[in-house]
Amino acid sequence: MHGSITTAQRVLLFTISRFGIMALLIASLPLTLFANDAYSEGSALNEEVIELYRNKNYSQAEPLAKKALERAEKSLGPVHPLVAICLNNLAAVYKAQGKYVAAEPLYRRALAIRESTYGAEHPFVATSLDNLALLYKAEGKFAEAEQLYRRSLAIEERAYGTSHPIVVQSMDNLASFYREAGMNKAAEEMEKRVSSIRAGKL
Numbered sequence: 001m002h003g004s005i006t007t008a009q010r011v012l013l014f015t016i017s018r019f020g021i022m023a024l025l026i027a028s029l030p031l032t033l034f035a036n037d038a039y040s041e042g043s044a045l046n047e048e049v050i051e052l053y054r055n056k057n058y059s060q061a062e063p064l065a066k067k068a069l070e071r072a073e074k075s076l077g078p079v080h081p082l083v084a085i086c087l088n089n090l091a092a093v094y095k096a097q098g099k100y101v102a103a104e105p106l107y108r109r110a111l112a113i114r115e116s117t118y119g120a121e122h123p124f125v126a127t128s129l130d131n132l133a134l135l136y137k138a139e140g141k142f143a144e145a146e147q148l149y150r151r152s153l154a155i156e157e158r159a160y161g162t163s164h165p166i167v168v169q170s171m172d173n174l175a176s177f178y179r180e181a182g183m184n185k186a187a188e189e190m191e192k193r194v195s196s197i198r199a200g201k202l
Helices: 031-035 037-053 057-075 081-096 100-118 123-138 142-160 163-182 184-198
Strands: 008-017 018-031
Touching: 008 123, 018 081, 018 163, 037 057, 037 081, 057 100, 123 142, 123 163, 142 163, 163 184
Parallel strands: none
Antiparallel strands: 008 018
8 A cells, every 4th residue: 555545546547458448446656646747647648548549549559558658667666556557558559450479478567467466366367367368369379368268267256256247248258269269068068157147047
């Protein structure tokens, strides 16, 4: 925790995930940081990146995402949760342009920061695992993607319970992944689980 309630402010920052644009509530930051030019510029740049990504202007988003990451690292250090968000967003911009080799180390670094910050069982970690899994799926690395999807799902089940909408959506996504990968038996089993939950049988 950074400071007391009188000297700190909680931060809501947007990031790119499998659910589209999602908001993450980050641990408190000292109010003095908001007077930091590097932080303020990085935060504003991140918002521009999100808007450009929404509009599929990836080539314009890329230099801004790089600059946002640079500013976040300068003001917060290399392992802060906000840096992980900037890493994730730059990786997503790379992925959208088919720059998979450039995206992977950024997704991995964001994952490592979140595991270190929140612990291996936190839902933010599950989000990072999903992002990396989506990259591997795009590259045709189905075995690697499956491992990450299943680990993410396990985290979400423990965090939310098996019938939570986020968990059911993740199961549905995993079933779709199995279909795309030609793993029809696994897809059928996951689809049955989803159907049972939605029917109120589990």
